[in-house]
Amino acid sequence: MRTSSTLHDEHMHLRPHGVSPLPAHRLAPMLEAARAKGVVPGIREHAPLPARYRLGPDGDYLFCMRVDEVEPFLAELEGQGVPVGFEIDHLDGCEAETQAIVSDLLDRARRRGIPIGGLTGSVHFIHGVVDDLGGVDKGGIPHVLCDYLESVMKAHLAEHGAERTVREYFASVRALIGTGFYDVVGHLELVRKWDRRDPETGVSELFGAVEDVYTRELEATIARAAEADVILEYNTAGRDIVIGRPYLSDEAVRACVRHGVKLALSSDAHTPKAVGRYFAEATETLRGLGVRALYAVRDRERIEVAL
Ligand SMILES: [Zn+2]
Numbered sequence: 001m002r003t004s005s006t007l008h009d010e011h012m013h014l015r016p017h018g019v020s021p022l023p024a025h026r027l028a029p030m031l032e033a034a035r036a037k038g039v040v041p042g043i044r045e046h047a048p049l050p051a052r053y054r055l056g057p058d059g060d061y062l063f064c065m066r067v068d069e070v071e072p073f074l075a076e077l078e079g080q081g082v083p084v085g086f087e088i089d090h091l092d093g094c095e096a097e098t099q100a101i102v103s104d105l106l107d108r109a110r111r112r113g114i115p116i117g118g119l120t121g122s123v124h125f126i127h128g129v130v131d132d133l134g135g136v137d138k139g140g141i142p143h144v145l146c147d148y149l150e151s152v153m154k155a156h157l158a159e160h161g162a163e164r165t166v167r168e169y170f171a172s173v174r175a176l177i178g179t180g181f182y183d184v185v186g187h188l189e190l191v192r193k194w195d196r197r198d199p200e201t202g203v204s205e206l207f208g209a210v211e212d213v214y215t216r217e218l219e220a221t222i223a224r225a226a227e228a229d230v231i232l233e234y235n236t237a238g239r240d241i242v243i244g245r246p247y248l249s250d251e252a253v254r255a256c257v258r259h260g261v262k263l264a265l266s267s268d269a270h271t272p273k274a275v276g277r278y279f280a281e282a283t284e285t286l287r288g289l290g291v292r293a294l295y296a297v298r299d300r301e302r303i304e305v306a307l
């Protein structure tokens with residue numbers, strides 16, 4: 001296995017969300033930020049969604065790359081010597097279409113001589129029916145976006161229940177792992193993005209009543225990642241949102257160490273200032289929990305970074 005002595009930021013995007021009209025993907029500011037932070041950049045831009053999911057005012061379901069943006073995106077990377085990678089939505093039932101979209105992206109990148117990094121699979125879409133797109137007719141697609149608005153997650157939990165939400169989320173992540181298509185699993189525990197804990201009791205607002213189910217599902221998913229030998233992400237973006245901690249709790253990291261699951265470190269930056277965020281604290285925490293190496297992916301192969 002290749003090794004590196006420099007930390008990698010294995011999950012960076014080239015534009016922010018929530019800006020209309022959609023801004024172009026821009027590589028240079030993110031590279032500059034990575035240089036300043038002393039981390040190796042790992043681009044993981046959102047890939048286009050399957051056709052039925054190209055919804056919303058910009059046809060991007062609020063965050064994805066549109067099909068007509070693929071060539072300009074690749075042109076931005078061509079000749080820069082920076083590997084391209086993607087963050088890909090796992091959608092239960094859309095595996096074949098998703099993989100065809102990604103294979104086409106990788107072919108087009110190779111034709112331009114752009115090196116390939118890695119593929120991160122993420123579950124942002126959970127099974128559900130509440131309105132998550134401001135009343136847009138979704139044509140019966142069976143998913144809702146769990147990480148875009150707190151109000152959507154609250155409505156979803158009221159409709160679906162906490163236990164079913166937890167079971168279905170982790171089942172989707174295990175299905176993602178089961179595809180064998182991805183190098184890394186993105187932000188396991190994203191389903192807790194909008195979770196708060198009671199300051200006195202520490203009880204979780206969203207999942208406090210089903211914590212035992214959550215723990216079992218999390219553990220089963222980590223065990224599945226170990227069997228499949230897929231990398232899990234330690235994603236520091238959670239620090240800056242309601243959950244207030246990285247995606248992977250300390251308990252989850254301990255379970256990864258127990259099961260021998262490899263970890264990648266990432267900021268999930270969508271802006272230059274977020275590149276490498278909280279990496280000093282993260283590496284200290286991980287070392288304290290018994291993690292001895294981190295992993296990055298280049299040319300779809302692993303690089304070991306000693307911690
Ligand atoms: Zn994501």
Ligand SMILES: [Zn+2]
Nearest residue numbers: 011013087268
């Ligand atoms: Zn991301």
